[in-house]
Structure formats: structure tokens, C-alpha cells
Amino acid sequence: MIKFNINNEFVFPSQKPYITILFKVVEDIGNALKKINNVNQRLIGADIDFGQFFGFGITVAIDEALKNAIQHGNGNNAMKKVKMSYEVNNDFLKVIVSDEGKGFDYNNLPEVVVDDDSGRGLLLIRNFMDEVAFNETGNSIIMTKFRKKGES
Numbered sequence: 001m002i003k004f005n006i007n008n009e010f011v012f013p014s015q016k017p018y019i020t021i022l023f024k025v026v027e028d029i030g031n032a033l034k035k036i037n038n039v040n041q042r043l044i045g046a047d048i049d050f051g052q053f054f055g056f057g058i059t060v061a062i063d064e065a066l067k068n069a070i071q072h073g074n075g076n077n078a079m080k081k082v083k084m085s086y087e088v089n090n091d092f093l094k095v096i097v098s099d100e101g102k103g104f105d106y107n108n109l110p111e112v113v114v115d116d117d118s119g120r121g122l123l124l125i126r127n128f129m130d131e132v133a134f135n136e137t138g139n140s141i142i143m144t145k146f147r148k149k150g151e152s
Helices: 017-044 056-073 120-128
Strands: 005-013 081-089 092-099 131-134 140-146
Touching: 005 017, 017 056, 017 081, 056 081, 056 092, 056 120, 056 140, 120 131, 120 140
Parallel strands: none
Antiparallel strands: 005 081, 081 092, 092 140, 131 140
């Protein structure tokens, strides 16, 4: 079986058009992993479903985290940077999004109201990812999706 571990890091200005570029990079990696899966399956019968790593839910979670970093963390200040790093291997995908903002108190989040214009991002992230954590200051989010939900 092909074993792999891919790590990448991107740093970019707090401007939403960069999100589209990052999605293209992640999409290309997802396609490469699907090809690895096909080879593994054909040669030794191994079946590792990488589709969930790069499916709709992952896309939404990453998109929300990046938008939150730009808008809430950096206050749409293009002079401030956002950093996105990820690690993907045979077992999990971990994405870390950090901004240069002061952070927030993630332990005391207000209840999400459906009619609000904001606040649903973290709700979506928590629903699509298996684990969600923050650094101490609240300006980095760590999102993990396991190959099979619940595996660690």
C-alpha cells in the first residue's frame, strides 16, 4: 500500500479572492489522493476513502474558517496575514487556520440564532469536522477529519 503524509502551509493577505486559489490547490491534492486510492485498491485491495477528506463538508469548513480569519480575526485588513496549513495522511486531514487578530473567547460563544447574519460558521465547522479546537488566544482553529469518523 502507498503510505503518505503531505504537509503544506500558505500565508496570504486578508483578501477573499485568495480563498479560491487555496481551494484549487486543495482540490488538486484531493484528486491525487483519489488516484493513490485507486492504485492501492487495484494492486492490493486496500480501500481508503479519501473522498470524505475533500468533499462538500470539508470545503464548507475550510471556507468558513478562512472567511472568519479574514473578516472577524483580521477585520478585513489586507495588511494582516492569514495562515492556512494542513496535514493529510492515510488516517486523517488536519487543517489549521490562523489570523493576526487578538482572538476571541471560544469558551463563551453566544447561541446561534438562525436569523443572524453571522455565527453559523463555527456551527457548520463543528458539524462537518470530527474534532475542532482553538489555540489559547483564539486566533487559530485546528480542524480534524478522520478517515473514519471517530478514529483517532
